[in-house]
Amino acid sequence: MGHTIRQVFRSGKFVVGFTILMSVLLVLVVYPWWVPEPPLQILGQGTFFPPGIYVSAYDASNAPVLYTLNLRDAADKRIESRLSQEDRLAMQEWLVADGLAESAIDLADTDALLALWEEHYEPDRRLPGMTFARMRYYQRVDAGLDSLRSAGGGEILAARNPETGELEETGMVKLTDYANISQVANVRILPLGTDNFGRDVLTQLVAATGVSLLIGFVAGLIATAIGLTLGLLAGYIGGWVDDIIMFFTNLFTVIPTFVLLILISFSIGQDQRGAITIAIVIGFTSWVWTTRSVRSQVFSLRNRDHVNLSKLSGHSLPRIIVADILPYIASYVVMALILQISSGILAEAGLSILGLGPRTTEVPTLGLMMNWAMIYQAHVLGNWWAYLPVLLTIALISFSMNLMNTGLDQVFNPALRD
Amino acid sequence: MATDKKLCLSGRGVTKVFGIGRQKLTAVDHVDFDFHEGEIISIVGESGSGKTTLAKMLLGLLSSSEGEIYFQGQKRDIRSGRKRQEYWKNIQAIFQDPFSAYNTFHKIDTVLLDCIRMRGGKHLPQARKVELMEEACGFVNLKYAELTHKYPFELSGGQMQRLMIARIFLLKPKILVADEPTSMIDACSRATILDYLMKLRDETGMTLIFITHDIGLAYYVSDTVYIMERGRFVEHGSADSVILRPREPYTRRLISDVPKIHEPWDLSTVVFA
Ligand SMILES: Nc1ncnc2c1ncn2[C@@H]1O[C@H](COP(=O)(O)OP(=O)(O)OP(=O)(O)O)[C@@H](O)[C@H]1O
Numbered sequence: 001m002g003h004t005i006r007q008v009f010r011s012g013k014f015v016v017g018f019t020i021l022m023s024v025l026l027v028l029v030v031y032p033w034w035v036p037e038p039p040l041q042i043l044g045q046g047t048f049f050p051p052g053i054y055v056s057a058y059d060a061s062n063a064p065v066l067y068t069l070n071l072r073d074a075a076d077k078r079i080e081s082r083l084s085q086e087d088r089l090a091m092q093e094w095l096v097a098d099g100l101a102e103s104a105i106d107l108a109d110t111d112a113l114l115a116l117w118e119e120h121y122e123p124d125r126r127l128p129g130m131t132f133a134r135m136r137y138y139q140r141v142d143a144g145l146d147s148l149r150s151a152g153g154g155e156i157l158a159a160r161n162p163e164t165g166e167l168e169e170t171g172m173v174k175l176t177d178y179a180n181i182s183q184v185a186n187v188r189i190l191p192l193g194t195d196n197f198g199r200d201v202l203t204q205l206v207a208a209t210g211v212s213l214l215i216g217f218v219a220g221l222i223a224t225a226i227g228l229t230l231g232l233l234a235g236y237i238g239g240w241v242d243d244i245i246m247f248f249t250n251l252f253t254v255i256p257t258f259v260l261l262i263l264i265s266f267s268i269g270q271d272q273r274g275a276i277t278i279a280i281v282i283g284f285t286s287w288v289w290t291t292r293s294v295r296s297q298v299f300s301l302r303n304r305d306h307v308n309l310s311k312l313s314g315h316s317l318p319r320i321i322v323a324d325i326l327p328y329i330a331s332y333v334v335m336a337l338i339l340q341i342s343s344g345i346l347a348e349a350g351l352s353i354l355g356l357g358p359r360t361t362e363v364p365t366l367g368l369m370m371n372w373a374m375i376y377q378a379h380v381l382g383n384w385w386a387y388l389p390v391l392l393t394i395a396l397i398s399f400s401m402n403l404m405n406t407g408l409d410q411v412f413n414p415a416l417r418d
Numbered sequence: 419m420a421t422d423k424k425l426c427l428s429g430r431g432v433t434k435v436f437g438i439g440r441q442k443l444t445a446v447d448h449v450d451f452d453f454h455e456g457e458i459i460s461i462v463g464e465s466g467s468g469k470t471t472l473a474k475m476l477l478g479l480l481s482s483s484e485g486e487i488y489f490q491g492q493k494r495d496i497r498s499g500r501k502r503q504e505y506w507k508n509i510q511a512i513f514q515d516p517f518s519a520y521n522t523f524h525k526i527d528t529v530l531l532d533c534i535r536m537r538g539g540k541h542l543p544q545a546r547k548v549e550l551m552e553e554a555c556g557f558v559n560l561k562y563a564e565l566t567h568k569y570p571f572e573l574s575g576g577q578m579q580r581l582m583i584a585r586i587f588l589l590k591p592k593i594l595v596a597d598e599p600t601s602m603i604d605a606c607s608r609a610t611i612l613d614y615l616m617k618l619r620d621e622t623g624m625t626l627i628f629i630t631h632d633i634g635l636a637y638y639v640s641d642t643v644y645i646m647e648r649g650r651f652v653e654h655g656s657a658d659s660v661i662l663r664p665r666e667p668y669t670r671r672l673i674s675d676v677p678k679i680h681e682p683w684d685l686s687t688v689v690f691a
């Protein structure tokens with residue numbers, strides 16, 4: 001036994017797969033210490049905030065110390081980010097009306113655009129057909145650009161006096177004022193942004209991975225336990241026991257498991273479907289494959305001479321199954337279990353994408369996250385952070401389990417030949 | 419000379435058919451036999467003639483498709499697990515392939531301890547069990563102390579087959595079916611294995627059913643010879659009558675395959691040199 005385990009850990013593929021899986025588990029354990037809030041808590045008002053570091057604007061401007069930094073390219077960067085696409089289009093319109101070719105203007109190149117603007121704009125000129133309001137709009141844009149560039153510019157902070165109701169000046173934020181981020185009271189990192197409900201995707205993803213692994217594990221254990229028991233009985237005892245078991249196995253083979261899964265999930269009803277219920281349903285519909293393969297393995301084992309010798313040594317049937325058959329298929333069963341776990345995770349994802357997964361109020365699962373992302377069209381809107389990390393996680397888990405499986409295969413197959 | 423002895427195993431119309439329909443294969447085809455107590459019987463046939471299949475039926479490891487086997491004059495009844503276990507106290511086997519005959523997950527002393535338990539020695543003190551195992555290993559010139567914590571695959575084929583004989587030494591069955599016990603062993607070990615087997619048979623007086631494809635060997639060891647061709651017994655009788663005066667062409671062919679069959683046999687010089 002110890003020898004076998006050492007052999008297994010000498011297989012590169014197994015070790016890589018095992019390490020990936022263990023790292024995932026480690027993250028699952030450690031992450032809640034870092035972000036202790038419940039995974040389904042709604043943080044954002046609005047949908048699909050992109051990944052990034054969110055700094056409280058209020059806390060930043062009210063930081064205990066504001067530092068003055070004179071950075072050369074600060075103004076350009078500021079304009080770059082403040083100048084909206086709408087403003088840029090308006091500027092282009094002006095320049096074209098002033099006689100420039102549209103192709104000569106690159107909207108994305110802020111520097112060039114501003115240079116042209118500088119050259120051609122006259123605040124008091126009213127182009128033909130332009131409304132007065134439009135003229136005022138251009139003046140506002142131009143003033144804004146000027147103030148962003150002036151060294152002494154800034155904005156006055158004001159608050160309403162609770163007694164008089166008057167606005168009173170409370171301070172001034174200059175263009176050269178900087179807050180040190182470590183002194184800003186509220187900073188929130190959302191590495192994967194938020195989802196359609198404004199929930200932190202990463203926190204959700206971690207919780208969902210845990211739940212999905214649990215579902216896969218429970219489903220895999222159930223499927224393997226049923227498959228192993230039936231396979232052993234059918235293969236070793238044979239006769240009518242085999243006939244009955246094979247009847248049900250064939251029945252389950254003919255009915256596509258996934259359709260069965262859909263029907264059962266649907267008939268259970270949304271309110272009854274917890275994560276574990278789904279796991280049990282998946283487990284009870286996916287034992288067929290294990291049964292078949294265990295049965296055929298046992299078939300070839302039961303006539304082997306070491307089994308005959310065990311019989312001649314007066315051993316009972318249960319003891320022969322446990323001591324002379326089971327050890328020979330144990331490695332195989334472990335491999336089947338690993339495959340069942342990863343296919344259980346995929347089955348849950350498949351069900352949830354169809355809206356037949358666990359109920360949505362308690363825990364996230366990888367499948368549910370995919371379901372939400374699809375319903376709210378994250379893939380159409382280009383909000384990759386809502387679904388891509390989920391897909392990658394599913395792929396990573398499947399990949400690591402399959403690696404472990406291949407590794408086991410390499411270790412055990414020569415031994416199976418003995 | 420054998421006829422005045424008590425019958426110990428006999429069969430009438432014993433048949434084994436594998437598969438159904440087109441793939442039907444009659445491995446053993448209506449064979450009759452009478453094996454007497456204390457005899458050494460050889461069953462000789464070429465590869466695929468059904469020797470192992472017949473041996474498994476004799477041992478009750480394989481059910482027969484047709485026919486009846488009699489044990490000590492009575493119809494053999496091994497339908498229940500308890501009766502089978504009782505039957506296996508009387509009949510034991512040495513298998514053709516020692517490399518697949520052991521459970522590779524169990525250490526060697528479990529094999530021997532099983533035998534002690536089967537002979538009712540389950541509650542013997544540990545020291546006594548070790549003593550018995552040492553004696554059994556000593557019989558086949560194995561060192562118990564060296565074997566006890568090893569796995570079967572750590573032994574050579576010859577050592578494994580000797581361990582099988584040690585097992586029989588502990589069990590002391592009435593009948594031993596030895597299915598080509600030396601065919602998978604290198605030529606050097608063959609003589610020793612046979613030596614121990616014959617020594618054991620001489621000490622216990624058990625009935626030995628010796629299965630082989632080597633008619634020369636059969637002539638050397640046995641009282642009675644059964645010649646098997648494609649599932650049927652084509653000829654049988656005392657070793658002398660069958661081998662020195664064969665009636666069947668098949669037997670003659672088997673004999674012609676072995677050189678110098680009419681010369682006196684000497685274990686160390688002729689057969690196994
Ligand atoms: N379990 C089985 N199922 C189907 N056919 C079998 C089975 N066991 C044996 N046979 C067939 O029965 C025939 C006799 O086989 P058996 O093993 O008894 O031959 P044998 O005389 O022992 O040969 P050898 O000297 O090679 O051991 C062979 O043709 C074999 O293919």
Ligand SMILES: [Mg+2]
Pocket residue numbers: 469470471514597598
């Ligand atoms: Mg054989």
